[in-house]
Amino acid sequence: MSDHSHDHPSFNHAAPLPLLFIVFGAxxxxxxxxxxxxxxxxxxxxxxxxxxxxxxxxxxxxAFFMHMWWDKGLNILVFFSSLIFVSLFVGMTLLxxxxxxxxxxxxxxxxxxxxxTTEY
Amino acid sequence: MAVADTTDQHDHDxxxxxxxxFIAHHFDxxxxxxxxxxxxxxxxxxxEILFFSGLFVAYILYRSHHPDIFQLAHHHLDKVLGCLNTxxxxxxxxxxxxxxxxxxxxxxxxxxxxxxxxxxCATIFLGVKAVEYSHKWDLGIFPKSFFNYSxxxxxxxxxxxxxxxxxxxxxxxxxxxxxxxxxIFGKLTDKPAMGKFFLGMAITVAGYFGGVxxxxxxxxxxxxxxxxxxxxxxxxxxxxxxxxxxxxxxxxEGDDDQDHAxxxxxxxxxxxxxxxxxxxxxxxxxxSELGHSMPKSVGAFFSIYYCMTGLHAIHIxxxxxxxxxxxxxxxxxxxxxxxFGPVDYVGLYWHLVDLIWIYLFPLLYLID
Numbered sequence: 001m002s003d004h005s006h007d008h009p010s011f012n013h014a015a016p017l018p019l020l021f022i023v024f025g026a027x028x029x030x031x032x033x034x035x036x037x038x039x040x041x042x043x044x045x046x047x048x049x050x051x052x053x054x055x056x057x058x059x060x061x062x063a064f065f066m067h068m069w070w071d072k073g074l075n076i077l078v079f080f081s082s083l084i085f086v087s088l089f090v091g092m093t094l095l096x097x098x099x100x101x102x103x104x105x106x107x108x109x110x111x112x113x114x115x116x117t118t119e120y
Numbered sequence: 121m122a123v124a125d126t127t128d129q130h131d132h133d134x135x136x137x138x139x140x141x142f143i144a145h146h147f148d149x150x151x152x153x154x155x156x157x158x159x160x161x162x163x164x165x166x167x168e169i170l171f172f173s174g175l176f177v178a179y180i181l182y183r184s185h186h187p188d189i190f191q192l193a194h195h196h197l198d199k200v201l202g203c204l205n206t207x208x209x210x211x212x213x214x215x216x217x218x219x220x221x222x223x224x225x226x227x228x229x230x231x232x233x234x235x236x237x238x239x240x241c242a243t244i245f246l247g248v249k250a251v252e253y254s255h256k257w258d259l260g261i262f263p264k265s266f267f268n269y270s271x272x273x274x275x276x277x278x279x280x281x282x283x284x285x286x287x288x289x290x291x292x293x294x295x296x297x298x299x300x301x302x303x304i305f306g307k308l309t310d311k312p313a314m315g316k317f318f319l320g321m322a323i324t325v326a327g328y329f330g331g332v333x334x335x336x337x338x339x340x341x342x343x344x345x346x347x348x349x350x351x352x353x354x355x356x357x358x359x360x361x362x363x364x365x366x367x368x369x370x371x372x373e374g375d376d377d378q379d380h381a382x383x384x385x386x387x388x389x390x391x392x393x394x395x396x397x398x399x400x401x402x403x404x405x406x407x408s409e410l411g412h413s414m415p416k417s418v419g420a421f422f423s424i425y426y427c428m429t430g431l432h433a434i435h436i437x438x439x440x441x442x443x444x445x446x447x448x449x450x451x452x453x454x455x456x457x458x459x460f461g462p463v464d465y466v467g468l469y470w471h472l473v474d475l476i477w478i479y480l481f482p483l484l485y486l487i488d
Contacts, residue, residue: 008224008225008457008458009150009151009457009458010151011150011151011154011155012224012457012458012460013224014221014224014225015217015220015221017221020214020217020218020221021214023214024210024211024213024214027210027213028207028210031203031206031207031210031481032203034481034482034486035199035203035486038199038482038486038487038488039488041488042488046488047487050482050483050486051482053482054478054479054481054482057478058475058478058479061213061471061474061475061478062471062475064217065213065214065216065217065467065471065474066467066468066471066472067220067464071158072155072158074159075158075159075162078159078162078163078166079162079165079166081166082165082166082169082170083169085170085173086169086170086173086176089170089173089174089177090173090176090177090180093177093180093181094180094181094184097181097184097185
């Protein structure tokens with residue numbers, strides 16, 4: 001970056017043009033790939049494949065469209081800290097969901113109670 | 121905006137990078153201003169991610185508890201329209217990245233064009249979304265407590281269009297007329313900048329109608345075959361629903377119209393019926409038996425669907441407003457090699473909206 005700072009300021013780093021088009025092509029390819037794989041019967045595995053493809057697309061968008069590849073470490077740290085809190089949010093909530101099942105199961109199972117146990 | 125009052129200096133120190141016109145007085149220089157703004161926008165994006173994560177948690181919890189409902193519900197979502205919208209958004213992300221690149225090189229004309237394409241893509245997305253929503257509402261696919269699915273029911277309004285679609289299109293139509301009128305008025309009254317800006321806005325809103333048109337053409341093309349298939353697969357569920365209804369009440373024959381007509385009233389009783397049905401399902405386990413739990417509980421999936429896609433659509437609208445500001449400033453020729461921050465910041469926000477859709481698309485449309 002510093003070698004062509006006489007042209008423009010050092011904080012001005014433009015993404016290479018061919019790279020942007022390659023990234024766009026890859027994103028379209030992955031979009032079609034995720035639609036195609038969703039039509040194949042993969043069972044439980046299908047969800048994981050879809051999420052892996054989505055995460056690959058997210059990486060491409062973050063790294064190159066959002067300039068994260070060339071960005072300051074602090075900005076990247078701030079961004080990834082949000083993912084830590086999201087995983088805490090999801091993880092803790094999922095841990096807690098089964099916690100009351102025991103008392104629900106021990107609840108007298110009469111005809112009337114079936115109404116109250118499942119509230120979607 | 122502390123930058124606005126320094127605009128008039130722009131002309132005479134255009135060539136001197138040292139005296140940048142848009143540097144607020146409390147910054148040392150362009151780099152510090154840029155870095156501060158960038159950290160600020162990243163922090164904003166973090167709050168956006170956490171904002172959406174609440175809905176993702178709702179999705180994950182509900183899906184982990186009731187995967188069968190997701191299996192059933194996603195048949196109401198059109199993969200092709202979803203995929204089309206994904207590609208439109210990805211393309212708008214590309215043009216946004218190109219706009220940032222143009223601004224970084226001080227090419228205001230190119231930036232203006234790319235921003236316009238980005239805004240038009242955004243409104244095409246919204247137009248397709250409006251077709252998707254109104255089609256669902258026609259079929260009675262509403263959030264949980266309003267869920268009232270009925271295949272036969274097809275209200276048609278003007279020109280055979282969905283009345284919901286017409287209602288949704290009122291605001292864009294008014295905006296289009298207003299922007300086009302303002303643009304012409306600006307040209308006539310010798311205000312070329314005003315005329316130019318509002319011409320861009322009119323083209324942007326016209327993109328919505330382009331999206332609506334594309335969506336309708338697609339739905340008419342697949343219409344007959346799709347509905348045939350749908351009525352075959354969903355008919356048994358409606359009959360079951362009506363039968364459970366009969367168990368609880370003294371309703372007459374369970375035909376679809378009857379079920380539709382008093383759908384709101386008997387929601388709780390129907391719910392009780394579902395519980396029975398799920399018990400049977402656990403023993404039976406046959407695929408068609410899943411239909412038992414369809415009528416009301418599927419609405420919960422659509423509550424999540426409408427919340428997630430609706431919040432995303434609101435972000436798209438907000439993005440278009442921000443892009444309109446960038447569009448105006450591009451026309452004013454504000455961007456230069458040491459001042460392109462606002463384009464970059466709005467670009468980052470726009471990419472985040474795209475990023476969220478990248479996850480929403482497989483989570484909502486591609487369940488199997």
